[in-house]
Amino acid sequence: MDVRRDSSAEKPTLARRRTAWLPRALLALLLLCCQLGVPVAADDPQDADPIVIVTRRDLSLDRLSSNSLRSIFALRLRNWPNGTPVKVFTLSDSDPIHERFCREVLGIYGANLRAAWDRVIFTGLAASPNVMPTEGALLDAVAHTPGAIGYARRSEVTDAVKVLYFEQGR
Amino acid sequence: MDRKPFFLLLCCTCVLPVGAVAAEPDPYPLSTSDRYGLNFNGFVSQGYFNSSSSSNNFNRSGKPGGSFDFTEAAANMHWQWTDRMSFAAQALYRKAPASVDDGVRLDYAFVNTTFQTPFTDAAGVMIGRFKNPFGFYNETRDVPFTRPGIILPQSMYTERGRPFAMSSQGILVYGDLYRPWGTLGLKLSFGEPVPGGSSLEYIIFNKDLPGEFEPRRAITAQLRYDGPEPQLGWSAALSYQEYSYDLTKPRASLGLDSFRFSYKSVALSLQYAEPDWKITSESSRGVAFDDAVRLTTYLQGDYRILPDLSVFARADLMILDNRDRWGKKAEAAGRGPDYNRYAKDYSIGMNWEPRPDLSLRLEWHHTIGNAFLSSAENDLLDAAKTWNMGMAQISYRF
Numbered sequence: 001m002d003v004r005r006d007s008s009a010e011k012p013t014l015a016r017r018r019t020a021w022l023p024r025a026l027l028a029l030l031l032l033c034c035q036l037g038v039p040v041a042a043d044d045p046q047d048a049d050p051i052v053i054v055t056r057r058d059l060s061l062d063r064l065s066s067n068s069l070r071s072i073f074a075l076r077l078r079n080w081p082n083g084t085p086v087k088v089f090t091l092s093d094s095d096p097i098h099e100r101f102c103r104e105v106l107g108i109y110g111a112n113l114r115a116a117w118d119r120v121i122f123t124g125l126a127a128s129p130n131v132m133p134t135e136g137a138l139l140d141a142v143a144h145t146p147g148a149i150g151y152a153r154r155s156e157v158t159d160a161v162k163v164l165y166f167e168q169g170r
Numbered sequence: 171m172d173r174k175p176f177f178l179l180l181c182c183t184c185v186l187p188v189g190a191v192a193a194e195p196d197p198y199p200l201s202t203s204d205r206y207g208l209n210f211n212g213f214v215s216q217g218y219f220n221s222s223s224s225s226n227n228f229n230r231s232g233k234p235g236g237s238f239d240f241t242e243a244a245a246n247m248h249w250q251w252t253d254r255m256s257f258a259a260q261a262l263y264r265k266a267p268a269s270v271d272d273g274v275r276l277d278y279a280f281v282n283t284t285f286q287t288p289f290t291d292a293a294g295v296m297i298g299r300f301k302n303p304f305g306f307y308n309e310t311r312d313v314p315f316t317r318p319g320i321i322l323p324q325s326m327y328t329e330r331g332r333p334f335a336m337s338s339q340g341i342l343v344y345g346d347l348y349r350p351w352g353t354l355g356l357k358l359s360f361g362e363p364v365p366g367g368s369s370l371e372y373i374i375f376n377k378d379l380p381g382e383f384e385p386r387r388a389i390t391a392q393l394r395y396d397g398p399e400p401q402l403g404w405s406a407a408l409s410y411q412e413y414s415y416d417l418t419k420p421r422a423s424l425g426l427d428s429f430r431f432s433y434k435s436v437a438l439s440l441q442y443a444e445p446d447w448k449i450t451s452e453s454s455r456g457v458a459f460d461d462a463v464r465l466t467t468y469l470q471g472d473y474r475i476l477p478d479l480s481v482f483a484r485a486d487l488m489i490l491d492n493r494d495r496w497g498k499k500a501e502a503a504g505r506g507p508d509y510n511r512y513a514k515d516y517s518i519g520m521n522w523e524p525r526p527d528l529s530l531r532l533e534w535h536h537t538i539g540n541a542f543l544s545s546a547e548n549d550l551l552d553a554a555k556t557w558n559m560g561m562a563q564i565s566y567r568f
Contacts, residue, residue: 067398068290071348074400081289082255085207095524108399111477114526116261116317116400122313124258124278125299127209127248 007043045061049153052103052137054161057147070106072149074116075126080147089138089150097135101151105166184480207250214243215314215565223557226540227547228321228329229268230514231559236458240563241265242312244277262312267547268329270369277301277312278337293345299364300342302335303357303392304409305437305452311336314565318450318482319519320533321561325466325488326437326454330544331375334366334413340387353396363388363413369546370415370431376545383415383431409441414459432459446474463492478523486515488541509555513541520559527568534563 053069055061055064060082064072071077078086091098093110104112120126132138135152143160157163203393219229220236223271230237262277264560280298287293301309305364310316311327321329340361362385391410397403414432435456453467468486475481489495490511497511519533540553 031203065350067348067350070398070400071290071353076346076353076400077289077292077348079253079284079292084288085250085253090264106399109477110403110526111474111523112399112445118313118316119310121211121248122246122260122316123309124260124280125245125282127207127250128211163185 017074049155051097051105051151052154052157053105053164053166054138054141054142054150054152054157055164056145057160057162059149059162059164061164064167066107066167069166073106075120075129076116078126084147085157087145087148089132089141089145089148090129091135091138092131092133097151097153105151175369182270185509192368193427206254209248209250210245211248211568212245213313213315213565214241214568215563216241217320217561217563219559219561221557221559223554225552226537226543226554226557226559227267228543228559229266230547231561236560239265239267242314242565244382245445246277248452254284254286258282264312266329268331268544269332269371270391270544270546271333272368275364282341290348291346292348294343296342296344297340299337299339300359301337302359302388302390302411303394304335304390304411304435305454306405306407306439306441306450308335308409314531314563315529315567318472319484319517319521320531320563323452323466323468323470323484323486324513324515325468325486326452328488328542330542330546333369334363334415335411336364338390338413340365340388342390350398352398353394355392355394355511356392357392357394359388361388362386363415366415369544372544372546376550378546379417381417383417386414386416386430402443402445403442405439405441407437409437409439411435411437432460433457435464448472462490464493465489465492479520481520482518484515484517484519486513486517488513488515488539490541506551507553507555509539510543510550510553511539511541513539515539515542529563529565531561531563531565533563535559535561 021091053064068077072086073088075088080086093114099110102113103109106113117128121128130141132141135156138150139152139156139158139161142150213419216238217229217240218236218238219231219240221228221231224232224234226232237469241264243263244260246258249257251257257538259279260277261274263274264271276299278301279300280296280300282294282296284292284294303309304328307317307322307327311322311332320420338359338361340359342357342359344355344357353507365385366383369385371377371379389412392407394407396405412432412434414430417429433456435454437452437454439452440450449471451467451469456464458464466488470482470484470485472480472482494511495499497508499509500506500511515535517535519531525531536558538556540550543550543553
């Protein structure tokens with residue numbers, strides 16, 4: 001299942017609405033199964049403003065597998081393909097957007113991510129992520145830091161950063 | 171003494187990161203440490219131990235009213251020197267009588283060089299002093315937040331044997347594959363163990379002898395699998411560790427020509443984790459210099475009641491010599507009570523993290539046998555067979 005999110009995701013068109021309801025319902029069910037415990041409700045306001053992955057504009061990649069994304073945010077993958085060290089920017093552990101990011105994008109809990117970080121930070125393998133106070137500060141830092149990657153709600157993202165496509169789900 | 175090469179090296183290390191910054195002006199006001207690729211982390215932690223028997227001490231837990239003799243603190247730095255080279259070091263303070271440990275030590279200090287690999291792989295080499303990979307927890311055994319309780323299962327991660335199992339110095343090569351089915355990692359190291367101090371002498375001779383064991387050789391190998399979601403699903407590890415020490419100075423007083431201590435062990439670790447619960451089990455088999463086969467195994471279940479509150483239950487078994495599992499032969503040979511040769515430790519505990527940087531833990535142990543107690547703080551001929559111990563710990567990270 002390959003569901004990509006980007007800033008230009010479309011609303012369903014008329015042509016799509018004419019599709020028979022059964023296959024669509026099955027598809028919806030399948031999508032639901034892929035979400036790994038993330039509550040998905042049609043009227044959930046969070047759906048209208050999904051979390052997207054942002055990098056500095058000069059990053060040579062346009063998309064990432066969910067696997068690479070997890071490895072990067074778990075501080076396991078520490079160099080981009082061109083060798084530039086990855087710099088991870090996050091919001092604080094207690095920020096609701098951080099928890100949404102962990103659940104909706106990575107498919108894990110914030111506590112899981114923290115445990116993964118501790119394993120590398122306290123054995124000297126990696127620097128800890130840069131924790132930013134607000135989404136605005138995070139986006140600003142990502143826009144100006146070589147090798148930076150972070151996340152934000154789509155509504156907050158500007159042209160100053162690049163939005164990276166990623167595969168969602170397991 | 172010609173100091174020029176050292177001075178040149180110092181100049182290079184100071185100039186390199188500055189050059190990188192100058193080449194690309196950075197309008198974002200990153201902190202000074204970020205600008206130079208520097209990163210600092212640390213924690214402080216204080217424990218309280220109280221045992222039901224005054225003759226069964228674990229970090230002096232038998233003292234009337236209990237003991238606060240378990241303090242841990244660390245500060246570390248990570249310096250991304252160039253794209254592919256980093257330097258990391260950690261200073262560790264511990265006050266822990268169970269491992270004859272009181273003071274500050276250099277926990278690790280190494281240069282890590284990563285190789286050019288495909289994006290989804292990683293490989294590198296570490297040179298210096300590094301943490302020994304063994305089981306799930308040895309590398310972070312002194313970091314309270316990473317432990318599955320206030321103390322690690324004592325069968326496999328004994329406090330009394332800690333100083334010589336924790337780090338070694340030499341070279342460590344690692345490689346990781348990141349695939350949709352999970353992560354496969356291999357670590358191999360060769361070097362010498364850190365100086366063992368007197369804790370080794372307490373284990374072998376039940377006393378501190380003049381002179382010190384001299385580190386000889388440490389070899390570790392670990393093959394590890396982790397599921398695609400960090401800290402969820404299956405994890406498994408197969409670990410090997412071997413270390414040896416020579417005791418040369420006090421040979422006359424022992425009536426020995428020389429004495430070499432060695433210990434080789436292999437461990438199998440398994441974990442299955444869901445967001446709300448996990449089950450962990452690790453078993454190890456070790457062979458000491460005297461051919462005694464030490465067996466250890468534990469099973470632990472964790473359950474998360476609330477996002478910030480979890481509980482666990484653990485059963486832990488340690489046998490010092492498989493040829494004499496329940497110590498009957500040792501007792502018959504006049505080497506003390508049989509129950510000093512094994513330990514069955516049943517524990518329950520809870521961990522509350524009111525804030526991400528703060529952890530409060532409570533734990534209760536019911537123990538039969540004394541195999542993991544240290545003779546440095548116990549007269550093991552007097553220790554009770556069955557005893558209980560309550561513990562509390564507060565930890566703060568920064």
